[in-house]
Amino acid sequence: MTRQSVSTTTGASPEPPLSAEIDAEATERTVNGVRLHVVAAGDETGPLVVLLHGFPEFWYGWRAQLEPLVAAGYRVLVPDQRGYDRSEKPDGVSAYRTHALSRDVVGLLASEGRERAHVVGHDWGGMVAWDLSRRFPERIDRLAVVNAPHPTAYLRALFASPEQLRRSWYAAWFQVPRLPEVVCRLGDYRVLERALRGTAPPGTFSDEDLARYRRAWDRDGAITGMLNWYRAAARYPPIRPPDRVDAPTLVVWGEEDTALLPSLAVDSATFCADARLEFLPGVSHWVPHEAPARLSELLLEHLSEP
Structure with missing residues (x-):
């Protein structure tokens, strides 16, 4: 395992320092046969929290949650999941x-010498978190999912709701070979920029944020890996x-999600033995960016419950 400061610029493609300094390390972990870039922060003896990003992000999408979690005494791991940014593709x-993505998280826990952790996922990271909680329930202490439906709830909605099927059109388009990669790269990743800025209130994603995302998208093989x-x-x-999900589960849902219906949050909670559902009115899909303080507050409340 190699370590370096998150704010250090090294190698051929340097990473600019964070605008607010975070006491964290960038590490490389080989798990489940794949090399992952992982940001680690907090006391190594503290309770472990794993934060899983979605599409088209990377670990940076969780930056606002790092400091509150570490201040509360947690050990936090935030991987670039396979196919993304600095991780192997x-x-x-x-x-x-999906089962390979879940096994990556199991391997990540093992790399810390842990058998269990709190797991938090947003978007595709939430889908991995759902799968992990069902496939490896013994690995989960508490689960938190942000704007990501339980897989069965999502499949049911696709068959039962023409509106959800309409909103999911892009997932079908991504199945086309090669063409989506070409379109995503046009105009300095204009389509991916619109996927972020065009579905969130103005100012949610700064120019600095987009520069970081473009750098991640531009890495060799990244667009194909993501798709x-x-x-x-x-x-x-x-x-x-x-x-059924046995772990105590927090479902957080920005009600203004343009891709996923709010009813999916309600349906997802029904699969949980112990669920808390929190809707965020006026907030889009991008909850970690748009409502970071409220999300951190909800996570700390949930993770601290006995």
Whole structure:
């Protein structure tokens, strides 16, 4: 395992320092046969929290939650998930099957010498968190999911709701070989910029944020790796683990999500033995960016419960 300061610029593609200094380290961990770039912060003996980002982000999407969690005594790991930013980008769609993504998290826990952790996921990171909680329930202490539906709730909505099917059009388009990569790169990643800025209130994503995202998207193989998450979900439907989630679960939902209906949050909570559902009125899909203080408050309340 190699370590470096998050704010240090090293190598051929330097990372600019964070606007607010965070006491964290960037590490490399080889887990489940894949090399992951992981930001680690906090007391190594503290309770472990793993934060999982979604599309089209990378670890930086959780930066606002690092300081509050570390101040509360938690050990925090934030990986670039496989296919993203500085992490390895395996060839082939099958490398991005959901069960492989969940096993990456299991391996990440092992890299810390831990068997269990609190797991928090947003967007695709939330889908991995749901799968992990069902496939490896013994690895989860508490679960928190932000604007990501329980997989069974989502499948039911696709069949039952024409509106949800309409909102999910982009996932079908991503199945086309090669063309989505070309379109995503046009105009300095204009489509991906619009996926962020065009679905959130003005000012949610700064110019500095977008510069960081473009740098992540521009890494060799990154766009294909990111899109392969969608392709694998369609081409390799997993053997479904049990729907029930036993871990105490917090579901946080920005009501102005343009891709996912609010009813998915309610339906998702029904699969949990112990669920708390928090709607954020006027907040878009990008809750960690748009309502960082409220999200951190909710996470700290949830994770501290006995």
